[in-house]
Amino acid sequence: MSTALAIDTDRLRKLYGDSVAVRALSLQVAQGEAFGFLGPNGAGKTTSIKMLLSLVEPSGGTARVLGAPLGDRETRRRIGFLPEHFRFHDWLSGDEFLTLHGRLHGLDGGDLRRRVGALLERVGLAGHGGKPLKAYSKGMLQRVGLAQAMINDPELIILDEPTSGLDPVGRLLVRDVIRELRQRGTTVFINSHLLSEVEITCDRVAFLKRGEVIHAAPVKDLHLEATRVTLRAGNLTEAVKLGLAAYGEVLRRDGELVLLSIASSKVLPEMTRFLVERGVDVYALTPHQPSLEELFIQIVGMEGGL
Amino acid sequence: MSAVVILFRLTLLEAARRRMLLVALLMGAAFLALFNLGFYFMLPNVVAGADEAGSVGVGRGDFFNFVLMAGLYAVNFLSIAMGALLAADTLSGEVSTGTIQAIAVKPIRRSSIVFGKWLAFAILLAAYQVLLAWGVILSVWLQAGYLPPNPIPGLALMYMEAILIMTLTMAGSSRLTALATGGMIFGLYGIAFLGGWVEQFGSFSENTTAIQVGIVSSLIIPSEALWKRAAFEMTAPLVRLLGFSPFSSPSVPSNLMVVYAGAYILVSMLVALWSFGRRDL
Numbered sequence: 001m002s003t004a005l006a007i008d009t010d011r012l013r014k015l016y017g018d019s020v021a022v023r024a025l026s027l028q029v030a031q032g033e034a035f036g037f038l039g040p041n042g043a044g045k046t047t048s049i050k051m052l053l054s055l056v057e058p059s060g061g062t063a064r065v066l067g068a069p070l071g072d073r074e075t076r077r078r079i080g081f082l083p084e085h086f087r088f089h090d091w092l093s094g095d096e097f098l099t100l101h102g103r104l105h106g107l108d109g110g111d112l113r114r115r116v117g118a119l120l121e122r123v124g125l126a127g128h129g130g131k132p133l134k135a136y137s138k139g140m141l142q143r144v145g146l147a148q149a150m151i152n153d154p155e156l157i158i159l160d161e162p163t164s165g166l167d168p169v170g171r172l173l174v175r176d177v178i179r180e181l182r183q184r185g186t187t188v189f190i191n192s193h194l195l196s197e198v199e200i201t202c203d204r205v206a207f208l209k210r211g212e213v214i215h216a217a218p219v220k221d222l223h224l225e226a227t228r229v230t231l232r233a234g235n236l237t238e239a240v241k242l243g244l245a246a247y248g249e250v251l252r253r254d255g256e257l258v259l260l261s262i263a264s265s266k267v268l269p270e271m272t273r274f275l276v277e278r279g280v281d282v283y284a285l286t287p288h289q290p291s292l293e294e295l296f297i298q299i300v301g302m303e304g305g306l
Numbered sequence: 307m308s309a310v311v312i313l314f315r316l317t318l319l320e321a322a323r324r325r326m327l328l329v330a331l332l333m334g335a336a337f338l339a340l341f342n343l344g345f346y347f348m349l350p351n352v353v354a355g356a357d358e359a360g361s362v363g364v365g366r367g368d369f370f371n372f373v374l375m376a377g378l379y380a381v382n383f384l385s386i387a388m389g390a391l392l393a394a395d396t397l398s399g400e401v402s403t404g405t406i407q408a409i410a411v412k413p414i415r416r417s418s419i420v421f422g423k424w425l426a427f428a429i430l431l432a433a434y435q436v437l438l439a440w441g442v443i444l445s446v447w448l449q450a451g452y453l454p455p456n457p458i459p460g461l462a463l464m465y466m467e468a469i470l471i472m473t474l475t476m477a478g479s480s481r482l483t484a485l486a487t488g489g490m491i492f493g494l495y496g497i498a499f500l501g502g503w504v505e506q507f508g509s510f511s512e513n514t515t516a517i518q519v520g521i522v523s524s525l526i527i528p529s530e531a532l533w534k535r536a537a538f539e540m541t542a543p544l545v546r547l548l549g550f551s552p553f554s555s556p557s558v559p560s561n562l563m564v565v566y567a568g569a570y571i572l573v574s575m576l577v578a579l580w581s582f583g584r585r586d587l
Contacts, residue, residue, distance in 0.1 A: 076413040077413040084404075101408065103312050104414055105412060106413065
């Protein structure tokens with residue numbers, strides 16, 4: 001199972017007239033993985049998701065979702081989706097809304113009723129099922145939307161900005177729900193620009209820019225890459241300072257303090273040995289792990305989205 | 307439960323929850339009340355006028371028929387307006403608000419969405435028209451004891467016209483915005499209406515070019531032709547002979563035109579299914 005792919009796309013492409021929404025999306029998401037899809041506004045995240053869900057027809061390229069080609073109707077029985085902006089028929093009550101979406105998945109009867117009750121409770125809306133969605137707050141809508149995405153106990157759940165409307169308590173709940181889904185083996189695909197969320201919940205992330213994946217890596221490896229280190233040391237000779245350049249770029253020197261940019265924290269033991277062998281007195285060697293926010297800027301660039 | 311049934315029930319529920327049913331019912335009741343009251347006050351004059359004209363062979367029935375057809379003409383217009391209003395926002399509105407997304411990703415055909423909605427509107431239009439048209443017919447029957455000829459085929463043709471407009475509106479709504487769809491439908495209705503008058507004038511003055519203009523407009527959109535045929539069915543024989551009345555017509559659309567209108571509805575439906583099935587949501 002570990003090698004099976006939940007999502008596998010090859011140069012998926014979407015044009016709207018002359019403008020390119022998604023240039024060439026090549027992406028592999030393993031089953032059971034929690035995958036973060038990051039990128040500035042307008043990078044093509046939502047369009048990419050819509051192609052995976054057959055809401056939008058690709059202009060080119062190929063893709064398989066849960067092993068089936070795009071547009072396969074039976075496969076959609078195994079997918080859950082929380083759309084961006086979570087706009088739903090607001091003249092339905094929470095109960096009716098979840099029942100409707102369960103029925104569209106072919107569920108019915110007592111099973112569906114029990115599932116609706118359990119899900120409302122799971123997303124913290126127990127007792128609100130009888131209210132019309134019109135009377136729900138933004139956060140409540142997002143919660144009921146999340147319940148809707150789980151109504152069919154999906155193998156793959158796609159969440160488009162799942163925490164954008166939520167307060168910290170709501171975010172914690174979404175985080176918990178995602179953790180639970182992963183434990184059950186559900187593949188979770190999260191589209192977000194809230195990087196701190198993705199950092200906590202995801203195994204792997206891909207950075208999308210102008211409709212192309214420009215970087216994909218396990219979350220834990222991101223921190224090993226591109227790191228800064230502050231060295232506080234006495235007895236730093238010119239030769240040693242020049243020698244340090246082999247491990248990274250010296251950004252600043254101020255007496256005993258040296259700020260270096262290194263390609264990976266993997267070079268640190270080697271660098272320490274080099275310093276000790278040259279007779280340098282090392283007082284401190286402090287790596288500064290950049291947050292995902294900083295990495296995002298580094299990888300995607302400062303232009304941001306449009 | 308099949309997806310068509312789910313969407314059918316959802317659409318009916320929407321009409322009820324969003325107060326469309328309530329408003330239609332209240333306005334329909336107001337219309338019938340006004341028609342009743344109007345007919346009540348006109349009745350003595352109509353009877354007197356008819357008796358006076360009796361010497362030239364015009365009976366009371368012919369006068370009652372004229373008033374009745376005026377009422378049904380208004381019902382016909384209200385029905386097609388209702389058909390256009392129900393359907394104009396149904397697909398385009400759900401696309402523009404995004405509510406369609408969570409629905410369309412489910413394991414259902416997009417055609418089930420279109421067809422479920424269509425079926426719900428067809429039922430609503432039938433109920434609306436039965437209420438208004440039979441309200442008018444009953445009002446005349448109760449007060450004057452007059453029934454028009456062929457009410458069943460006549461009302462069926464009127465219903466067909468409302469369905470035609472509603473289906474064509476859904477086809478527009480599958481791709482255009484609600485406002486653009488509304489503009490398109492009433493533009494087409496205008497063509498049909500004007501074409502109908504040109505044809506009537508042509509028929510009256512035996513001007514074949516004018517008749518052909520009318521026929522072409524009926525081919526562009528056969529809604530007015532269906533009304534003319536419905537009016538012909540329900541018009542009293544003598545009023546038919548008189549010919550020129552705003553509510554009936556001397557040039558009667560043929561059976562072929564009715565068949566054409568049926569095909570027109572079918573093609574509109576296919577366009578709606580095809581176009582909504584392919585569009586990006």
